[in-house]
Amino acid sequence: MEGISTLKRGMMRIGTLFTLTFLFAATVSAYTIVLRGGRRVEIPSRFAVTQNTLTYEVSPGIQITLALAAIDIPATEKLNNEQPGSLLRRTQADSGARAASIRTRTITNRDLESSSRRRRESEAAYEIRRKQLGLPTLEESRKRAAAIPDVTGTALEQKLITDRESEVYWRARASALRTEMASLDAELSYLRSRLDEISASTVTGSSFSASIFLPLISAGNVGVGHSFPRAAMRRANVFGSRGAQISGRVGFGRGLPSGAIFLNPRRFPLRRQFGGASNVAFPTALVFDRPYDYAYERSALVTQFNELAAARAGLNAVWRELEDEARRAGASPGWLRR
DSSP states (O other): OHHHHHHHHHHHHHHHHHHHHHHHHHHHSOEEEEBTTSOEEEEOSOEEEOSSEEEEEEETTEEEEEEGGGBOHHHHHHHTTOOTTHHHHHHHHHHHHHHHHOOOOOOOHHHHHHHHHHHHHHHHHHHHHHHHHTOOOHHHHHHHHHHHHHHHHHHHHHHHHHHHHHHHHHHHHHHHHHHHHHHHHHHHHHHHHHHHHHHHHHHHOOOOEEEEEOOOOOGGGOOTTOOOOSGGGSSTTOOOOOOOOOOEEEEESTTSSSEEEEESOSOOOOOSOSSSSOOOOSOOEEEEEOOOOOHHHHHHHHHHHHHHHHHHHHHHHHHHHHHHHHHHTTOOGGGGOO
């Protein structure tokens, strides 16, 4: 009998435990969500519904959000024995509850009295301290603080104007110096090419030649399409009359004494033609080509080249001095560039 009573007491305890567990589960999972796929989800009875989502809390600090588009709303309302549209009406109810939970507070002069009192005490303490240290009054301090932005703006604008003027100044100096250096470089390049030409001429050397051309045949003895007259060749070695003679001197060689042409420098005393009429269609001329000595010109060019090279080296030193001066003046390095 005693064993049977013990067994009964044990069965009662087990039944009580199952009952409590069921009641706890029913309390916790008080609402069932039916998804569109047919799956059911048990959630607590306290959850929040918005226009697009449903959010519930599974444990403190952990929440799960479901999209309303994934929930079969009519089936969920039917399963939970609710009227159609009751799930969506929770959205308005939650909004009203949140609005009601927000408490408004009205600030009165009594609430501000303590702050006003502390401010007056602080101003009185500052006034005492100001008189001890000789500081400006509160009104003067406020005026100075208000004037600081104006002073700062004016100073900044003046600094920008000064910087622009300084940039224009340094760029102008650098541009003028670069122009002078480029001019000297062009002159040096020309002199260098001229010296190379003279060196080539010196290696080739100069020649000396003399040419003699006999008088031109009379135009009356020659017709178009006819050969020279044979009657003039009858008396060989007999000189005829001179006729008109031309004499003169023509210089050439770029104004330098490099050569000259002499036309009939002396009168020819013979009075008869030599061998009849000449077949050479040129006037009598003696041409002399005298060799030109480039030593003087080369010496002058070398002297001029050395002078320009020295001036170019001086400009390099001036440029370095300009860079140092600009750096000491605080100019930007870019102002000296092109």
